[in-house]
Amino acid sequence: MKYVEEEFLEIKQTWVLLVCIGATSGLGRLVSGRVSDSIPGLKKIYLQVISFLLLGLMSMMIPLCRGFGGLIVVCLFLGLCDGFFITIMAPIAFELVGPMQASQAIGYLLGMIALPMIAGPPIAGLLRNCFGDYHVAFYFAGVPPIIGAIILFFVPLMHQRMFKKEQRDSSKDKMLGNERGLVSSETG
Template identity: 55%
Template sequence: MVSFLDLQMNHVKERFQDEKNKEVLFMCIGITSGVGRLLFGRIADYVPGLKKVYLQVLSFFFIGLMSMMIPLCSVFGALIAVCLVMGLFDGCFISIMAPIAFELVGPQDASQAIGFLLGFMSIPMTVGPPVAGLLHDKLGSYNVAFYLAGIPPFVGGIVLCLIPWIHSKKQSEVSRSPGGEKMEKMLENHNSLLSSSSRIFKNQSDSII
């Protein structure tokens, strides 16, 4: 995220040279990102099971769309509005990541799943800035870089839409296989245990608040 913000700041310095207090964009993204984590973390408590994936899909679509809209902003106020929306759904992405990992692989492998996810995220964040710099040297602006940066979130959102269907299909195959009924009961007990523990944690957090 830092490299993307640096890229955005370079774009702002070129596009809005006369504008003062350009650093307010960082503040806008940071504030709405915090609000998004609190807001969507609360919303995720009411979304059952793997349907939380669709919140992640929503965040991907908006992040990609806002990335593509950055070059279209000819007024600094419009760019601030874009950054506010982007920060909000960045908070959604961060807060939903762990619950989805728990739903897919369970609590024992959740940390490993999150580690793999963050590891894969580091690849485009490392490769992206040099590629954006090369595009800027050849084209004279960062516009194409922002347009290209908006494509992967759209592709990732489309792929994420398939996860609930694949997961339900695997569960149906397990239930049809020999000993599947026993495995299905174990999964049901496991899910009920997770839901009950989440309710207990929620009640405790509410009582603390």
């Protein structure tokens, strides 16, 4: 809120931005639930990729907003992306690691998210002190979600490659098992 107070001196109702983020986050959760139910298997991850990419871009667009209305639009998109991210996290974990390890995967993910959430505000304050405004902090804040989106884009490809390798290995094991059975029956 300090950013809004510094950039938009005439605006006193900065709470409107939080309401916009919260409302569209709720809407994003409802919409993404319906949308992800219609997408089979691991392809749901691409919704997450789009969400991360937009989240990063919207963070970077905050300093470019010259009017409070533009900032409201950016916050609406930020909330929508947040809603998609939160809702799709569990189904993707189930698809990637299965139901037995999904809770552990979600825990690791939330632990990884906690690090920038804790370190971000002090770093943003330091950047503000160095550069005189929060612009650089918002640009830097957009980088991790974009990098995450790029990495996440390749996860289904790697998952498919690992699955095919496991299938080949299991079929080789079956073939070797049959050969061993034939050899032992012929010698016995």
